Amino acid sequence: MRKACVWSAGVLVAVAACGGGGDGGGGTTNPAVFTTLDDEFDAPAAGNAAVRVINATSSATTGAGSYDIYVNPTATLGTPNATAVQRNAQSSYLTVPAGQSNTLRLTNTGDTDTVQDITVPSLTAGSVTTIVIADAATGSSDLRTFTLAACT
Numbered sequence: 001m002r003k004a005c006v007w008s009a010g011v012l013v014a015v016a017a018c019g020g021g022g023d024g025g026g027g028t029t030n031p032a033v034f035t036t037l038d039d040e041f042d043a044p045a046a047g048n049a050a051v052r053v054i055n056a057t058s059s060a061t062t063g064a065g066s067y068d069i070y071v072n073p074t075a076t077l078g079t080p081n082a083t084a085v086q087r088n089a090q091s092s093y094l095t096v097p098a099g100q101s102n103t104l105r106l107t108n109t110g111d112t113d114t115v116q117d118i119t120v121p122s123l124t125a126g127s128v129t130t131i132v133i134a135d136a137a138t139g140s141s142d143l144r145t146f147t148l149a150a151c152t
Contacts, residue, residue, distance in 0.1 A: 041093045041128055042093075043126060043128075044093075044095055044098075044125075044126060044127075044128070045095065046125065046126075047097070047098055047099075047125055048095050048096065048097060048098055048125065048126075049095075049096050049097075049098045049123035049124065049125060049126065049127045049128065049129070050093040050094065050095055050096070050127075050128045050129075051093065051094050051096055051102070051104065051120055051123075051128075051129050051130070051131060052090055052091050052092065052093045052094065052128075052129075052130050052131070053067075053069055053082070053085060053090065053091045053094075053104065053130075053131050053132075053133060054089075054090045054091075054130060054131070054132045054133070055067060055085050055086060055087050055088065055089055055090070055133055056087075056088070056132050056133060056134045057087055057133060057134060057135050057143065058087065058135055059087075060135050061135045061136065061143070063108055063115070064108060064109065065086065065087040066084050066085065066086050066087070066108065066109040067084075067085045067106045067107065067108065067109060067115065067133075068080035068082065068083050068084065068085075068106070068107045068108070068109050068110070068111075069081055069082040069083075069085060069091055069094065069104055069105070069106060070104070070105040070107070071094050071095070071096055071102065071103075071104060072096070072097075072102055072103055073103065073105040077105075077107075077112050080107075081094050082094060083109065084109045090130075093128065096120060096123065098122075098123055098124060098125035098126070098127070099122055099123075099124075099125065100122055101119060101120065101121060101122055102119075102120040102123075103117050103118065103119060103120070104117070104118040104120060104131070105117050105118075106118065106133070106143070115143070116133075116142060116143050118131060118133070118145050120147075121147070127149075129147060129148065129149055130147070130148040131145055131146070131147050131148075132145065132146040132147075132148065133145055134146065
Protein backbone atom coordinates (compact mmCIF):
# COMPACT_ATOMS: atom_id res chain seq x y z
CA MET A 1 0.00 0.00 0.00
CA ARG A 2 1.29 3.44 -0.85
CA LYS A 3 0.47 6.56 1.06
CA ALA A 4 1.54 10.02 -0.02
CA CYS A 5 2.74 12.49 2.57
CA VAL A 6 2.46 16.22 2.04
CA TRP A 7 4.23 18.64 4.34
CA SER A 8 3.98 22.39 4.55
CA ALA A 9 6.98 24.69 4.46
CA GLY A 10 8.32 25.45 7.92
CA VAL A 11 6.65 22.45 9.60
CA LEU A 12 8.99 20.17 11.52
CA VAL A 13 8.29 16.43 11.30
CA ALA A 14 10.14 13.22 12.06
CA VAL A 15 9.57 10.00 10.15
CA ALA A 16 10.16 6.78 12.08
CA ALA A 17 10.14 3.19 10.88
CA CYS A 18 8.32 1.36 13.66
CA GLY A 19 7.88 -2.35 14.21
CA GLY A 20 8.99 -4.82 11.60
CA GLY A 21 9.77 -7.53 14.15
CA GLY A 22 8.59 -11.07 14.55
CA ASP A 23 9.57 -12.43 11.15
CA GLY A 24 13.19 -11.50 10.92
CA GLY A 25 12.55 -7.79 10.53
CA GLY A 26 10.51 -5.96 7.98
CA GLY A 27 9.16 -8.92 6.03
CA THR A 28 5.63 -9.52 4.84
CA THR A 29 4.40 -11.13 8.09
CA ASN A 30 5.06 -8.05 10.21
CA PRO A 31 6.28 -5.22 7.97
CA ALA A 32 7.71 -1.99 9.32
CA VAL A 33 5.28 0.91 9.62
CA PHE A 34 6.50 4.36 8.64
CA THR A 35 5.05 6.90 11.05
CA THR A 36 5.11 10.68 10.66
CA LEU A 37 5.50 12.48 13.98
CA ASP A 38 5.04 16.13 14.85
CA ASP A 39 8.47 17.55 15.66
CA GLU A 40 7.33 20.97 16.90
CA PHE A 41 8.19 21.81 20.50
CA ASP A 42 8.49 24.67 22.93
CA ALA A 43 11.91 25.28 24.41
CA PRO A 44 12.21 23.90 27.95
CA ALA A 45 12.12 26.34 30.86
CA ALA A 46 15.43 27.66 32.23
CA GLY A 47 17.52 24.95 33.92
CA ASN A 48 15.62 22.12 32.20
CA ALA A 49 15.82 19.94 29.13
CA ALA A 50 13.09 18.01 27.30
CA VAL A 51 12.79 14.36 26.29
CA ARG A 52 10.14 12.62 24.25
CA VAL A 53 9.65 8.90 23.78
CA ILE A 54 8.74 7.24 20.49
CA ASN A 55 7.16 3.82 20.92
CA ALA A 56 8.53 1.82 17.97
CA THR A 57 7.70 -1.60 19.39
CA SER A 58 5.84 -4.15 17.31
CA SER A 59 3.39 -6.92 18.13
CA ALA A 60 6.48 -9.08 18.74
CA THR A 61 6.78 -7.28 22.11
CA THR A 62 4.72 -8.94 24.83
CA GLY A 63 1.82 -6.92 26.18
CA ALA A 64 -0.52 -4.33 24.77
CA GLY A 65 2.36 -2.10 23.65
CA SER A 66 0.93 0.96 25.34
CA TYR A 67 2.99 2.61 28.08
CA ASP A 68 2.65 5.16 30.84
CA ILE A 69 5.87 7.11 31.46
CA TYR A 70 7.10 8.52 34.77
CA VAL A 71 10.00 11.00 35.02
CA ASN A 72 12.39 10.39 37.93
CA PRO A 73 9.93 8.14 39.79
CA THR A 74 9.93 7.69 43.54
CA ALA A 75 8.67 4.67 45.49
CA THR A 76 5.14 6.08 45.20
CA LEU A 77 4.59 6.67 41.50
CA GLY A 78 1.78 9.20 41.55
CA THR A 79 0.50 10.47 38.20
CA PRO A 80 2.34 9.51 34.99
CA ASN A 81 3.99 12.33 33.05
CA ALA A 82 2.73 10.73 29.82
CA THR A 83 -0.09 8.23 29.48
CA ALA A 84 -1.05 5.54 26.98
CA VAL A 85 1.83 6.05 24.54
CA GLN A 86 0.71 3.57 21.88
CA ARG A 87 2.80 1.71 19.31
CA ASN A 88 3.83 3.93 16.39
CA ALA A 89 3.21 7.05 18.48
CA GLN A 90 5.14 9.54 20.61
CA SER A 91 4.81 11.10 24.02
CA SER A 92 4.71 14.84 24.45
CA TYR A 93 8.06 16.43 25.32
CA LEU A 94 8.68 15.72 29.01
CA THR A 95 10.60 18.19 31.18
CA VAL A 96 13.69 16.81 32.93
CA PRO A 97 16.24 18.65 35.08
CA ALA A 98 19.35 19.57 33.09
CA GLY A 99 22.85 18.70 34.26
CA GLN A 100 22.00 15.35 35.83
CA SER A 101 21.17 11.81 34.83
CA ASN A 102 17.40 11.19 34.77
CA THR A 103 15.22 8.09 34.77
CA LEU A 104 12.13 7.38 32.69
CA ARG A 105 10.02 4.50 34.01
CA LEU A 106 7.79 2.61 31.60
CA THR A 107 4.75 0.78 32.92
CA ASN A 108 1.95 -0.85 30.97
CA THR A 109 -0.88 1.67 30.65
CA GLY A 110 -2.94 1.80 33.83
CA ASP A 111 -0.50 -0.41 35.77
CA THR A 112 2.27 0.51 38.22
CA ASP A 113 4.53 -2.51 37.74
CA THR A 114 7.80 -1.50 36.11
CA VAL A 115 8.30 -2.71 32.54
CA GLN A 116 11.67 -0.99 32.26
CA ASP A 117 13.64 1.96 33.60
CA ILE A 118 15.48 4.00 30.98
CA THR A 119 18.45 6.12 32.00
CA VAL A 120 18.61 9.48 30.25
CA PRO A 121 22.17 10.83 30.24
CA SER A 122 22.78 14.33 31.55
CA LEU A 123 21.42 16.93 29.14
CA THR A 124 22.39 20.56 28.68
CA ALA A 125 19.83 23.17 29.75
CA GLY A 126 17.55 24.06 26.86
CA SER A 127 18.33 20.90 24.90
CA VAL A 128 15.79 18.50 23.45
CA THR A 129 16.26 14.80 22.73
CA THR A 130 14.23 11.78 21.64
CA ILE A 131 14.41 8.25 22.97
CA VAL A 132 13.10 5.50 20.71
CA ILE A 133 12.01 2.26 22.37
CA ALA A 134 12.03 -0.85 20.21
CA ASP A 135 11.51 -4.58 20.53
CA ALA A 136 13.96 -6.55 22.66
CA ALA A 137 16.88 -8.18 20.90
CA THR A 138 16.66 -11.93 20.42
CA GLY A 139 17.35 -13.65 23.74
CA SER A 140 16.67 -10.53 25.84
CA SER A 141 13.58 -9.28 27.63
CA ASP A 142 14.78 -5.65 27.82
CA LEU A 143 13.37 -3.23 25.28
CA ARG A 144 16.08 -1.65 23.15
CA THR A 145 16.47 2.11 23.43
CA PHE A 146 18.08 4.58 21.07
CA THR A 147 18.77 8.22 21.89
CA LEU A 148 18.45 10.75 19.09
CA ALA A 149 19.64 14.34 19.39
CA ALA A 150 17.41 17.09 18.08
CA CYS A 151 18.06 18.28 14.53
CA THR A 152 19.35 21.82 14.34
